[in-house]
Amino acid sequence: MLVSLLGILEMVFAGGPEVGGEEDLTRHVNVFQGTTKGGNRFPGVVAAPFAMVKLGPDVMNGRHDAYSGYLPEGRVWGFSMMHESGTGGAPKYGVVSQMPVVGDIANPLLDLSQDRAVPDEAEIGYYKSSLANGVAVELSATQHAGLYRYTFSKTNTSLFGNSSSSNMHSIVVDVSHVLPSFRRFGWEQHYSGGEFEYDATDGHYQGFGTYNNGWNLSPDWNIYFCGRFSKEPESWKIFKGTNSSGETLAEYGSNEKVSGTQRLGGVFTFKERELRSRVGISFLSTEQACENLDREISTETTIEELASTAKSTWNAEVLNKIQVEGATEADTKLLYSSLLGMFLIPSNRTGENAAWDGTEPYYDDVFTLWDTHRCQTSLFHIVNPTAYEEFIRSLIDIWRHDGFMPDARSSNFNGRVQVGSNADNVLADAYVKNVRGAVNWHNGFLAMQTDAEIAPPPNNDPMAPDSSTKEGRGALPDWLKYGYITPAYTRSVSRAIEYSNNDFGLYQMAQGLGYDDDAAKYLNRSRNWRNHWNPRAESNNHTGFMVPRLANGSFVDQDPLSCGGCYWGDAYYEDNPWIYSLNALHDIARLKALSGGDEKFVDRVDKLFDLNIFNAGNEPGFTSPFLYNFVPGMQWKSVERSRREIGRLYSAEPGGLPGNSDGGAMESNIIWQMIGLWPLTGQTTFLILSPWFPRMTIDLGTGKTLTITTTGGDKDTAFYVQSLKVNGEEWNQSWVSWQDVFEDGGKMEYVLGAEPRAWGSEVPPSPASGDG
Known part of the structure; x- marks a missing residue:
């Protein structure tokens, strides 16, 4: 249930049907939708569609992965500037973090986490956590910056659980903070090092952190930050260390830059009961992070103003695009x-591309086109066509500079390909629906053709070492040699049906561009899913299913009700043979004929439900x-x-x-x-x-x-x-x-x-x- 804000926000937002000239449809939004039962949604502050900053809490609950940083139960151990939403595999980001602590703190390497006194509250543009130590943390944000408001009660609970009426309170800025993973798949993030400095002359701190890995196995990448407090600290220090015992803790009090691979950050102590903290981030430099901060959040900017702007933005760019009555x-x-x-x-990172210089739009945190190409990208096109054209151009520009379009991408690095090269489907969809603008469709076809003709080198993914999970079509050698995919490659049947759909996308594009020879070639290849169809495979009064096939042409015996583990090392990925045998969506007439005609086809779809095969997730x-x-x-x-x-x-x-x-x-x-x-x-x-x-x-x-x-x-x-x-x-x-x-x-x-x-x-x- 969406929890209402404090009285001051109710006064700002309640009662009016419009915000910024648009109908205020944000009043119908529960930002906590999908945050439990495996939905992994991010409920924190995202000030605009695809904003780079996603500001919210990071929660620890035993050894459960907090994919978006948020868990409904557990201890808050920081409030960080970057998150993803709805992702699986392993958490990503949770970087540029702050944590409020009651009193002065001797050792910032200690566990500073806190329970929440009451459930978190949130609406679009606003988030609030009330911690068990009596500290209230309110958040809002812009595209590239975040605003924290801390309120310390008259009597707070100290880190050690005792009541404290101390007037001193601390904010710990932790460069080494990153969301962990406990799945033991080798996908966990790592902090590699960083830099931190505080300029006492104007009261700002800045630096950067270097991180790697996560679900897409990315190498080192940097995020730069620049922060300012609303009050001058009573005291401050920079810390560097390796463990919570404090034995290796080093502290610095001068204006020097402190860097290294050990845990790193700053501690700022204040006596004020209310404190605001502004932070800007950038993928380019600390100077750019400071510019982002000063341009987007001034010293006078309030949480309420930012929240109101966020509501107006979401209303105008997304919510008001679909109106309903009754x-x-x-x-x-x-x-x-x-x-x-x-x-x-x-994430729209146009102007923040650290990978190359260029003038094209740049979108990152694509998770993943394997998930979204079926229905998200087509609705994205309809609701926000301007951003969608930018997204298409970004996919092509990534190919232009990195050699392949992404099926998934994060922190400026392609990966992870689950099955097919589904950017091909997305580009084809945009093309046949007349997305034009500034899209270079000749280059778009060349990008798709790279997927279709060039096998990417393996990237030594421990979950699927047979071929690349970084980009492209890892099982392409079999596809080109046999017209099907042998069990030498993992996910062989799933790949075959998706490669067929991908090649159909190339046919659509080639036909529209007048590339007749290519069109004929890829149309023929789009039918290769049929080479996995074993007419003798039987299950529940039906014959004919897609099954693995060996290099000698023989079919592998396969129970159509079983997909093994349905995961990276299996022939079928995340679903079973019944489902994949119905997935030639460009070739349904042939699929119906192979299934035995209309009546048998209807019964085959019925069986998905009669046998409890279908999984809506x-x-x-x-x-x-x-x-x-x-x-x-x-x-x-x-x-x-x-x-x-x-x-x-x-x-x-x-x-x-x-x-x-x-x-x-x-x-x-x-x-x-x-x-x-x-x-x-x-x-x-x-x-x-x-x-x-x-x-x-x-x-x-x-x-x-x-x-x-x-x-x-x-x-x-x-x-x-x-x-x-x-x-x-x-x-x-x-x-x-x-x-x-x-x-x-x-x-x-x-x-x-x-x-x-x-x-x-x-x-x-x-x-x-x-x-x-």
Whole structure:
């Protein structure tokens, strides 16, 4: 449940329907959505979509990984400037940290962590933790800077648990602070060293930290910082040491720079009960960090002003792009809380690119296109097309300088590729939907062709040493030699189906650019998933499944109900053979024929639910419940699965996601279902489902809108499509195209009812199935 702010914030924000001239839809947002039950969402302050600074608490709870820094239970051990959201694998960032301590502190290497006296409070642009020692920590931020407000009560509890009425309080700035991992996979972050200095003449401190590893196995990278307090400290010191016993602790009190690989930071002691701390960060230099700070947060800037600006920004750039009428408050909160969740990462680091000089936009913290390409990137395009074009240009620019586009990227380093090279799908999707602007599409095709033709060298990943998990297609040698992937490579079957989809993306681009020979080549390669189809594999009255295949051409015996461990070393990654055998989304007509025709295909999709195979938290199965649309008159079953099997798993509450957010993949999934459409990435096709709201208006930019209305329906009981008009025309297709409703806007008018109807006799195209 979203907790309200203190009285002063209530006075600022409450009552008014608008903030900054926009309707204030942030009042429907629960920033704690998806923060429990494995959702891994970041609930702290993100001042704008994709802001570089993500300021919030870091919590320790035994040996549980805090992927976004936050855990609902445990001890707070710092408040740091950088986090990711919804990631798995291992935590990343948690750098440039501060921690308030009651009294003067002799040894800052001690465990300074504190329990929380009450649950944390937050809204967009504002975060508050009330610590057990009596210190209240309030946070707000901008794109590149953060503002802390500390309030020390008259009687605080000291580090050792006793009551203290001391007027002295300390802030510990810890350069060596980083989010740990306890999974023993070799993915944990490391602090490599840093530098710290304090200039007593003007009262600012600055420095940098060097860190490495994390889920993408990145080498050393630097983050620079610059901080100022609202009051001059009574005393201060720089510390350097290696352990909490203090035996190796060294302290410095002059203006010299202190550097080294040992733990490092500063301790600042004050007597004021209220203190503000401003911090700027940069990937480029301490000078740039100070410029970011002074430009974005002045000495007079307040928490309330920053929070109000953040609300206005989120309203204008994301939330107000989708307007609904006639919705319940629960569904409204789900919609807008989910919109927040899908725009937290990647991070827009344009102007902060430490990897190379250039004028192109730069986006980092891509986690991961394997997760997000199915439905997040297509919604990103619609809600914020300007940023989306920048993102596409950034992917191409990363290829231009680093040699490969990322499937995932963080701290200026590509990695980790889970299965396919899914930047290919994302670029193809943008191209066929007419994203143009300043995108160099010739270079975009060359970037995709690099994935399709050049095998990246192995990067010695301990979880998958057979080939690269850094970038590109690690199993490409088999793909080019055999037209399938042998068990010599891990995740062989999953890779084969995704490489087929990736090659279909190259076909789409080559066809549009007029590269006819390349188009024919990649269309043919996009059908290679069929080479893994064993027509003799059997399971639950069905024959034909995708299975591993040896170099001699023989199939490996495989139980279609088993994926082994479903992880890095297995033939199937994060899902099972039943799901992957339905994932040739560009070649469904051939898939239906191999499955035994329409009736058997429907029963095959039914079995995903009858046998409890489908898992809404696994991305490979995201489209599976909606494949009924490819059978005439069976669209109603897609709607039924959406409402009864998936929709009930979501809410705006902390446990309201059915799995890891995965960078907004899970949130965009439910938003598409609320809209009543489902995207097929790399195609212009959207499968028709059933809208949740009586009226929804989507702002498409440049004055264009898509309006979706329903009559005769009820979200929970009367949700089957009885009839549909698209732009005033009677519609009996179970799909619409980009050109129908998004390119120039449009109108979709549904009549819904309580009984299923065999509506949707015209099925979607199957563009790779033209060979019969």
